[in-house]
Amino acid sequence: MIDSPKHQGLRNRLAEALKEKGIVDNAVLDAIRVIPRHLFLDSSFEGFAYQDKAFPIGAGQTISHPYTVAFQSQLLRVKKDDKILEIGTGSGYQTAVLVAMGARVYSVERQNELYKKTSYLLPRLGIRPKLMTFGDGYKGLPGYAPFDSIIVTAGAPFIPQPLMEQLKIGGRLIIPLGEEVQIMTELVRINETQFEKYEYGDFKFVPLLENKN
Numbered sequence: 001m002i003d004s005p006k007h008q009g010l011r012n013r014l015a016e017a018l019k020e021k022g023i024v025d026n027a028v029l030d031a032i033r034v035i036p037r038h039l040f041l042d043s044s045f046e047g048f049a050y051q052d053k054a055f056p057i058g059a060g061q062t063i064s065h066p067y068t069v070a071f072q073s074q075l076l077r078v079k080k081d082d083k084i085l086e087i088g089t090g091s092g093y094q095t096a097v098l099v100a101m102g103a104r105v106y107s108v109e110r111q112n113e114l115y116k117k118t119s120y121l122l123p124r125l126g127i128r129p130k131l132m133t134f135g136d137g138y139k140g141l142p143g144y145a146p147f148d149s150i151i152v153t154a155g156a157p158f159i160p161q162p163l164m165e166q167l168k169i170g171g172r173l174i175i176p177l178g179e180e181v182q183i184m185t186e187l188v189r190i191n192e193t194q195f196e197k198y199e200y201g202d203f204k205f206v207p208l209l210e211n212k213n
Contacts, residue, residue: 001124003036010050011037017052018070025074031100032070037063039125040091059111061206063091064153068203070097075174075186075200076149078103083130085144085166087137088153088208092118096127098151105129106144108137137208140166147171154208155182164195176205 014037015029023029038049040063045055054062072094076084080102089095089109095118098105107129109115115134122129131144137152138160145166152163152175159175167173167189176182184200 001039003039007036007038007050008033011035014050014052014066018067021067023067023070023074025077027078027101028070028073028097031073031097032066034100035093035096035127036125037066037093040093040096040121057091057114058117059113061090061111061114063093064205068205069094071184071200072151072153072174073097073101075184076151076172078149082148083144083146085141085147085150085163086129086153087140087150087163089118089132090114090153092122092127094151094153095122095129095132096125099127099129106131106133106141106147108133108135108141110134110136138162142166149173150175152176152208153205155179155205156208159185159187164189176203179207 011033015032038046041049041055052065052067054065057063078101082103084103084105086105086107089107095105095107119132140162146168148168149171150163150173155176169189171189173187175185177185181202182205184203186198188196
C-alpha cells in the first residue's frame, strides 16, 4: 500500500481543481489532500484515481466523483467532533474524508461484500470511524441517534422518515433525491416537526436499496 510523493502531488492538484469548481471549505480541501484515494480503488484504476471521475468498486457500486464527495462534505458544514451518520459506506472514501475533517462517523453499508472489504481497509490506513456496521440505511441507527448531521451517498426515491427523526434540532441531512437523476437536497431540522429544504442541482448516484439484508 504505497502512497508516494507523486500521489501527494496529484492530490494537491485535485484539491486545486475542486477549488476552481467552487469548493471553498478548507477542511474539505485539506481532507482531499490527505486521503489517498488510489488506495480505495482497484489497482487497475490507480493511474486515474485523482481525476474527477467515478469508478466501480464491486457489488454494482461506485466510488463517487471527488467533486461529489467534496460538495456533499461542504454542505455538511462539519465542525470538529460532529456526530455524523453516513448511509452507504461504499469504498470508505467519503468516510475517510469526514474522519479527516474531525467528525465522529457512524457508517452503514448494506452490501456485505463492500462492508467486509472496507472494514478491513480503513484500519490499515489508520482511519477509524466510531462505528461501521452492516445494515439497512433506510432505518438509520436509532440506537446512536440523534446525529449532528446525516449524509446519504446513494440516490433515494424519497427521504426516509427514520433519518429525519434521527437528526438533531439544528442538524442537516444531505441526500440525493430522485430515480434516474438526483437533486442534491439539504434538510435542516428547525424543531421537532419542521424542516427547511434546499436544493443544489443534479447529480448521478447509484440507488439506495432497501430491505436487502
